Amino acid sequence: MDLFIKFLVAAVGAGTPLLFGTVGEIISEKVGHLNLGVEGMMSIGACAGFMVGYFTDSFLLALVASFVAAALSALIYAFLTVTLMANQNVTGLTLTIFGIGLSNFIGVYMLERSPNGTLKLPERITASMRSIHIPVLSDLPVVGELLFSYTPFVYLGVAVALLMGFYLFRTRTGLNVQAIGENPASADAAGIEVSRWKYINIVLGGGICGIGGAYCSMIINGGVWISDNVGGLGWISVALVIFAAWKPQMAILGSFVFGALRILKYYMPKSVIDLPVAFYDMLPFLITALVLILSSVHESRGVNIPANLGNNYFREER
């Protein structure tokens, strides 16, 4: 029982970067832009967050830096696909390659210049990222551990997901945004500024992905910089969008389930099932493949996929 609770708590933590990635991608896909650059944007966010945290020793500044840097990389994507109408898939893949490369490059550059050959976040920032202890609530048995024992990232992620869900499904602006992803020509004819909202959503989505990247570089490895720290989580996020049916609220559930899959290898007693570790590493990707298969078999109306996902919009097209 105790192990199980520990497993759940760990699953939430492991799912958190996925949550940011998924919510960010949903915001972008809702305006019809499939951004395959999530992995790259997260890497850029990871690098910016870590480096700013390393030098300023401020958690808040690190978060802001990861958001801004990833948002800027999303701005490149937005400019290429919205304004110049480049192919979205190619642009997104390029952004991924660019983002990972840039992040690793800066990382190696800094490593070579560090006095002891490693980069480790200073103590003060590590302390401010530790699990928040709320008096009374965190001390409750079971509930306290399950709900009130997390790092600030977790609460921020859930808050962002709920906020974005409200934005998309409960506001007039959200209705307009959804219309753009469904049918940009209709949205345009209805007087919605299509390009403007595409930019806003793509950039906002990119920034949210970046915070997920900061989690990867600052938390997962205990505050020590390693290369390729996002390690494929961006790709799982892209697939999780489908699992979450383009709903940020559903992304909370989806990312925690996938988080559980990621850490299963540490918690599955060898006496129950003895499988090689590589099997567990593969598991999230296997489930992703299954989700993709199931969702394309069960394709029908109301599955929420934006009808014009992947298509650029040019008003004067004839």
Added chain:
Amino acid sequence: MAATTEYAIECRKITKRFGSVVANDQIDLNVRYGEILALLGENGSGKTTLMNMLSGIYHPDSGSISIGGQEVTISSPADAMRLGIGMIHQHFKLVDVFSAMDNIVLGSQEKRLSPKVLRERVLGICQSVGLEIDPDKKIYDMSVSEKQTVEILKVLYRSARILILDEPTAVLTPQETEKLFAILRRMREQGCAIIIITHKLQEVLELSDRVTILWKGRSIDTVVTAESDQRKLTELMVGRPVSLQINRPEPENVSTVMRIESLFVNKPDGAPALGGISAEVRTGEILGVAGVAGSGQKELCEAIAGLVPVQSGQILFNGENIVGKTPAQIIDLGIHMGFVPEDRLGMGLVASMGMVDNMLLKSYRTSKGVCIDRKPARALAESLVKKLEIVTPGVDTPVRLMSGGNVQKVLLGREIESNPSVLVTAYPVRGLDINSSYVVYDLLNEQKKRGVAVVFVGEDLDVLLELSDRILVLCHGRITGVVDARTATKEQIGLLMTGADSQEVAS
């Protein structure tokens, strides 16, 4: 309210170019409040381009637009809306997965209203002009005329005083058209300015106060409807006198070549598209197929061509069941499709290939050897260009660069050259101007005379009535009647299209 002297819209010398093509050349147009102006012209004469400039989709290269006496710049649809211009596009601009209400308020600047208040407001507008709609119904559950109602409501909800309708009746049954016209007349009485684009001369004469005629991108004349007639309008539109009569030779040597027996076909999502239809296709005659868009015409054509799986039933061609055969086997039997889907190039031709390669698509299997021999295909392409007067820079020019009429001729020409015994054409004149349409009708008649069984899926009831020998009417995947085109009336077919069965219509 009587027509005032003040112009609602006044366009002066509007010019718009697309690359080297001049779509609009110094067009003048004006319409008053309390007036219905019809905009008439062949395809490619620049009607839609002009209206798109009024609704902010395009931007004129030169010229000026005044609304209510004030010169304005319309740089986006939002601008047009602020100026009180509402456009109802030929292809509806609706979000399928939203409800009617959500579509109506989409993009409006006001604060979010509670669904209850909104519903009441929408129903209030409905009442004032005599529209009917279920505000909570999703667009994808709606019929075409319901969708159009939503489009009209969208415009009225923003209290637009200038209404532009681009071919609103193309998709409606005669009864629905009447209803729409009644609403437009009521809006005219309430002081709205209305511009309606249409090809159908009877509608122009019935509805409008004045007519502006465009010809090759220029506004050549504006006439008062009451002082004009069908012949005069056609001459202005085409630029020369034309005969409007479609030729219909008497069928000869009629015998049944294909028999369809209780055919069931499902759509990809599992919903029934054809619900057990039975029909005969005969040599030497043209079988017209009428029906509201999406009643199963596409599935019928595709089932005959072997492109969709058939749930049950048979298609007997000279006694042989062709259900389950591959398209190639069916083509070898002599059944040829000139199937033209909504985007003309989609299924029949490869847009980026030239005429020669498109000819090869149907014949490459019969040639021997590993390499392609382009000579026969080139000869065929060249003979088609001559015979059908196809206008193209060369037989290797990609067909997507050719005009709609010429593409249509390439497609039909290729099918006809292979000496079919059944020729299926769907919407072969869609988007073509009057001249090209008549060339297509002549081609079909020629095939009929040669003893080919022609199936003609059409949307213009006047043409179907004049060209076909028999007309089969589809409604929701069922045949609601097969009528003799020489005696049937438009109203009769209109009723069949909406699902009344033939006994009711006859009585």
